[in-house]
Amino acid sequence: MAEHRTRRPLIGVTAGTARMMSGAWEGHDAVVLTEHYVTALRAAGARPVILAPQDRWSDEEVAELDAVVLTGGTDLDPESYGELPDGTGFTPDPERDAFEIALFHAARNAGVPVLGVCRGLQIIAVATGGTLLQHLPRDLPAHPVTGERITAVDVEIDAASDLALAVGTRAVVQAFHHQGVASHGEDLRVVARHASGLALALEAAEGSPVLAVQWHPELDDREAEGDGIFAALVSAAALRAPARTVDGASTPVV
Template identity: 65%
Template sequence: MARLSTRRPLIGITAGTTRMMSGAWAGHDAVTLTEHYVRALREAGARVVILSPQDLWTEEELAELDGLVLSGGRDLDPSLYGADPRETDLAPDPERDAFEAGLYALARRAGVPVLGICRGLQIIAAAEGGTLHQHLPEDVEAYPTTGLEPTEVDVELSAASDLALALGTRARVTAYHHQAVREVPPALRAVGSHAGSGVVLALEAVAGSPVLAVQWHPELGEAGAGLFDHFVATARAASAAGTVRAGVR
């Protein structure tokens, strides 16, 4: 009888860069990621490696990962989706934008499953040719303002989606953003929206390797555990399938 592998999936998650404001390292940049992401992935059974914008990866190196998570953070540079900046935009981080868009492209070519969270969803949408609402309180008045503090919102999910397998067709989630997808690109499909306004809150890839993106923060609280469990299971299955195809891994 074949032995089942006990190897934990190796999941890479992106981090941002923050300028230290006090103490001995004031004025120096730090690679930052809230520990909630790492804890949620570990509790779902993954090994975690943090990916910093200063460390570029090749496609061969990225293919060593079983999954890629694009984490939350500041606004995207609006030039990524053909828009002009607004006063409401938070200062962009072009280095991180380019880093994460590049990682996403590599993951798609290598067949590595991707999970986008909040800003991560926006990177995926922009990389595929979509556009964003730059300030929801102005662009969609019916959507609750979440740019200043975490807000509980109701999301309706397509029954014919991987996301519904993890969460069901309706969920209350924790959102913390003021931008969201305006136009969904052809390579993606909307599988979740805000129950009151129709704002897109979840995307999946139409074809190819698994891509799942949510506009909320599943790492906050216990309600998002099912999403991380689902993603890690997807990464484990993709890794096993790759082993069968390639005979290595």
């Protein structure tokens, strides 16, 4: 009799590109991602699949994933949301911007759940027609300085949201950003804010799950602010993941 095993959900995790600074490969570009995402997803029961911006995925290939995580990283190119650089931003990566925006649309078309983290939230906002505040707190004086180091900030969460089910209606989160959402598409809704008024989380108004947060849950070991978000993503992903047997047969998870 064949032994039945349920495979871990396959979750695509986007990476960036950085120039190697020393050693034999000095001057060469490397695909980079902090290990915190891999650790958090594995702890939540998923199998991470690293997605490099140099390797475009077709819509059909994205549909084979059970969820997608759009990770943190450098600033988006202001031209992607119709503005000029104001001189305060970090060096953008237009190749990665285009890759992740296309990936988000492919995931939405295929009904694949999406989690956006920090830059990932900004990608989702811009992909739906939104714009960004290019420098905080200059553009929102009531917002604290969160672009120089990882900073603990308070967040108020809408009780009628998937995010509240994962972490509750109040949380202290780990933020590291100097930009934020100014506007977003109509198919998203704000489900968490800072006291300054800045949107700190977005969710899809309908369709497959989309959650985006302007903080770094992968850095937090506490269940309330960290594992809850990744556990919720893995639960949504598991609804898409088939069960596999050792002889190669497949049956849906129920």
